[in-house]
Amino acid sequence: MQIAVRTRGLCKRYHGKAAVDHLDMQVPQGEIYGFIGANGAGKSTTFKLLAGLANQTAGQIEIFGQPLHQGGCGRRVGILIEDAGLYGSLSAADNCLLQAKLLGLDDEETAVGRVLAQTGLEHMGRKAAKHFSMGQRRRLGLALTLLGSPDLLLLDEPTNGLDPEGIRDVRLLLQQLQAEHGVTIVVSSHILGELEKFATCYGIIRDGRMVQEITAAELSSRCRAYIALQTPDPHRAAALLEDKLHLHDYTVCPEGELRIYDPADLARINAVLLDDGVAVQSIGTHRQELEDYFLQMMGVENHV
Numbered sequence: 001m002q003i004a005v006r007t008r009g010l011c012k013r014y015h016g017k018a019a020v021d022h023l024d025m026q027v028p029q030g031e032i033y034g035f036i037g038a039n040g041a042g043k044s045t046t047f048k049l050l051a052g053l054a055n056q057t058a059g060q061i062e063i064f065g066q067p068l069h070q071g072g073c074g075r076r077v078g079i080l081i082e083d084a085g086l087y088g089s090l091s092a093a094d095n096c097l098l099q100a101k102l103l104g105l106d107d108e109e110t111a112v113g114r115v116l117a118q119t120g121l122e123h124m125g126r127k128a129a130k131h132f133s134m135g136q137r138r139r140l141g142l143a144l145t146l147l148g149s150p151d152l153l154l155l156d157e158p159t160n161g162l163d164p165e166g167i168r169d170v171r172l173l174l175q176q177l178q179a180e181h182g183v184t185i186v187v188s189s190h191i192l193g194e195l196e197k198f199a200t201c202y203g204i205i206r207d208g209r210m211v212q213e214i215t216a217a218e219l220s221s222r223c224r225a226y227i228a229l230q231t232p233d234p235h236r237a238a239a240l241l242e243d244k245l246h247l248h249d250y251t252v253c254p255e256g257e258l259r260i261y262d263p264a265d266l267a268r269i270n271a272v273l274l275d276d277g278v279a280v281q282s283i284g285t286h287r288q289e290l291e292d293y294f295l296q297m298m299g300v301e302n303h304v
Helices: 043-050 092-103 108-118 134-146 164-181 216-222 234-244 266-275 290-298
Strands: 003-014 017-028 032-036 058-063 077-080 152-156 184-188 201-206 209-215 225-230 250-252 257-260 282-287
Touching: 003 043, 003 184, 017 043, 017 184, 017 201, 032 043, 032 164, 043 058, 043 152, 043 184, 077 134, 092 108, 092 134, 108 134, 134 152, 134 164, 152 164, 164 184, 201 216, 201 290, 209 216, 209 290, 216 290, 225 266, 234 250, 234 257, 234 266, 266 282
Parallel strands: 017 209, 032 184, 032 201, 077 152, 152 184
Antiparallel strands: 003 017, 003 058, 201 209, 225 257, 225 282, 250 257
16 A cells, blocks of 8 residues: 555644644545544644645654655645635636746646636636635635646645535545546545545544544444443443343443444343343434544534
8 A cells, every 4th residue: 555645753842832742644645534633633733744834843754655845745735724825916817827837837728727617716707816705715725726736635624615515516526536536635624524425534633643544434334333222320231231141342421321332132131221220211223423433533522
């Protein structure tokens, strides 16, 4: 397996506080890597380090097997982090044309036309970027990122400010770039349900550290069906079920919920507990949602 992005012990400290803390990250080439974490977990700082926009305090970064030097990797990497830095008095086409000149592209007009079409901005005409909506500015930032046909995209919240149609368009575009051109994409989004639709693997960050890297297939297998048992004494219930029904694959959750992953008969579980005087408040079969799994790994409580 070839690796597009690899970090080892990556650290970034601001005023003595770690924003990224010994982060080990491995992004397989040709995959869409969903980078997930709560606000303040270190996602944006990691993007800046990978893009060469900030210097690490410690650790190593490799892009396509080569050490990252200050200034980034040039045309091979497309970057969209926070504000795209648009020229407000210029049109979408002129913003792209200027970026194309800076990249030294041979056929500037063709490249500009291509990225404007890809991002749905081909009909914006001479309208100045300062008059764009937030979603239009985000699309233009993505268009600038795609100039030069990069092999790696680093996209921090690329759908921020887009309406549902725009979000879908970006998702389809990223899937097309990965499937047809083998582009490696590292993308973050606070819309976890949307990210689940197209990411092929994930990295979950918490307090600047990598909690888990997992493929979409592995994640799906972990979010399996379970029996949810609500009882005032879940630990006693678990001990009884383990002893009498030989159920060993379970988790005791907060607020008295016991999740049983072993296959079992609900009526039999209920009878065993009632015979020993353990009250059963509710029991039923459920399936863990991927979003719940992410929130649990991120250390975020899911409040309704």
